[in-house]
Amino acid sequence: MLTPALEARILEGTRRGPSDGSTHWTTRKLARVMNVSHTLVAKAWKRAGLKPHRFERYMASDDPGFEEKAADVIGLCVNPPQHAAVFCVDEKTAIQARDRLDPVLPL
Numbered sequence: 001m002l003t004p005a006l007e008a009r010i011l012e013g014t015r016r017g018p019s020d021g022s023t024h025w026t027t028r029k030l031a032r033v034m035n036v037s038h039t040l041v042a043k044a045w046k047r048a049g050l051k052p053h054r055f056e057r058y059m060a061s062d063d064p065g066f067e068e069k070a071a072d073v074i075g076l077c078v079n080p081p082q083h084a085a086v087f088c089v090d091e092k093t094a095i096q097a098r099d100r101l102d103p104v105l106p107l
Contacts, residue, residue: 007047010041026053
């Protein structure tokens, strides 16, 4: 049964984040850590309107030259040279996901 004290404990555990290095909690993972049923975790999250898998977090880069590269990119966007075109190229997540789901299909 989801008591107010248990709900508060679940929400506090959710706020702390996983200690195993993963990006977010799942109901089952948090339930194992807190020794409760995963359905109780799901109920507490639903009542609080939490969706830990949809949290947006800032991920710090481990690239030692990151600050210098970021300054170059920001400088181009803020003060571009005359007659310059600035392009942003990023990975195609849909292709990446499709590659995992259907590796036999061409990209």
